[in-house]
Amino acid sequence: MSIRLREALREAAAEVPAYSVHDRAVRTARRTRWRTAAVATAVLALVAAVPLTVRGDGLTAPAGVGGAALPDRLGLPPIGALRATERPALGPASVVFSGQARGLTGLIDEDGTVAVVGASADRYRTWKVGSEVPAGEGVLLSPDGRFLAVPASPGVNVIDLTVGTARWLPSPRPGSVTTAPAGWAPDGSALAVVDTTPANPEVSSHINTLSLVRLDGGRAVRLLETPQVPVFGSPVAFAADGSQLAYQVGTKVLVSSPDGRQIDSFALPPDTALAGKGAWLPDGSLTLVAHEAAGDRWRLRRVDTGGRELPAPALPAVSGVGAIRLLGWQPDGTAWVVAYRPEPGAPYRYADELAMDQRTAYANVRSIRVLGLMPGAATPATLLTAPDQVLAVDVADSVVHAGRVREANPPSVLGGRVWWGAGVVALVLGGLATYRWVRRRRR
DSSP states (O other): OOHHHHHHHHHHHHHHHHHHHHHHHHHHHHHHHHHHHHHHHHHHHHHHHHHHTSTTSSSSOOOOTTSSOEESBOOOOOBTOOBTTSSSOOOSEEEEEEEOOOSSSSOOTTTTEEEEEESSSOOEEEEEOSSOOOBTTTBEEOTTSSEEEEEOSSEEEEEETTTTEEEEEEOSSTTOSEEEEEEEOTTSSEEEEEEEEESSTTOOSEEEEEEEEETTTOOEEEEEEEESSSOBOSOOEEOTTSSOEEEEETTEEEEEOTTSOEEEEEEOOTTEEEOOTTOBOTTSOEEEEEEETTTTEEEEEEEOTTOOEEOOOOOOOEESOSEEEEEEEOTTSOEEEEEEEEOTTOSSOOOTTOOHHHHTSGGGEEEEEEEEEOTTOSSOEEEEEOOTTEEEEEEOHHHHHHTOEEOOOOOOSBOHHHHHHHHHHHHHHHHHHHHHHHHHHHO
């Protein structure tokens, strides 16, 4: 064998081990990348799963049985509760409430935060109004619980809880400085709003304008314009078929059609007020709330649209509260009312002549309850309780009419925003740990 041939064979033999080492290194690197991807995928799956398994965080609480229902008690929103427009969408709500509760909650009076509870489960969301506006008077749930109307002066924010969007509805009154929701049409297609407008260049007096605004195009009908005093009272009450609406101005009740035509009016007797958004009875009569000073009791009275007294429903009186407001009726004649327990140290005493808007003002209320007044019953039934300093509530008409009450278990610790934040932190830490592990393997 020639010297040149032997050298060629030695060179070929020497190259074989080098190629094999390189090939093994490539395969090892490929396996390392696959392991890294698998670890990262597992970390991501774990992070994504953690928030979804925490009850009460506003994410995936189990649905209730039987559809929309009133929770039998309220809690304060947890730390980091999701906002009303955050994903995943809440869906229809049963209750919105507000107050001045402090602690593990966003219900702080400085920013007017309100809380919303899901229709069939304890899923809590919040919305910052920006000013102190009581739920049920200036923050209103639509009849089906899908929309939440809140002031956004000049105009109103209409929040769609089923898709998580907010739409601004401009004020129908030029020059308005404040706009507040006043009542929903029964089918949710229109919203009554009250605008406050300066009456002169010096802004020494104002005018209140009540309008009915359609949501599908913003077309508005002016129902009434009046000096700011006397003030609008109870929320606007719509008849079940939407053909009439009743509202209180000072000590007078006016009945109008949706096109602005006045149908009737009457002066209120002493110590009475239009009962609330549920003031219309199925037979077309109206309900008033009357305060009996002698026994410190509140009763529901019945009148026609001209104010003539009619036989009162045989419902129990409500005692020991500063005011009641009627939410609506059930087919068996049971009435649901909000009862306002008075604040013992309030700056105003509950004198007979105290207006309803003062009786329900935050400074005069310690807490609220929802009561059921059943025909023939001796005493009201407590349907919903709330912590002290939860001072106002509104309940969706669909929940009132269904009459279902469910056992509630409000969230008590952390909300969805905290869990998602913890998930992001876990993801970052997991990514750093994976990166360091890969680097060590490569070395």
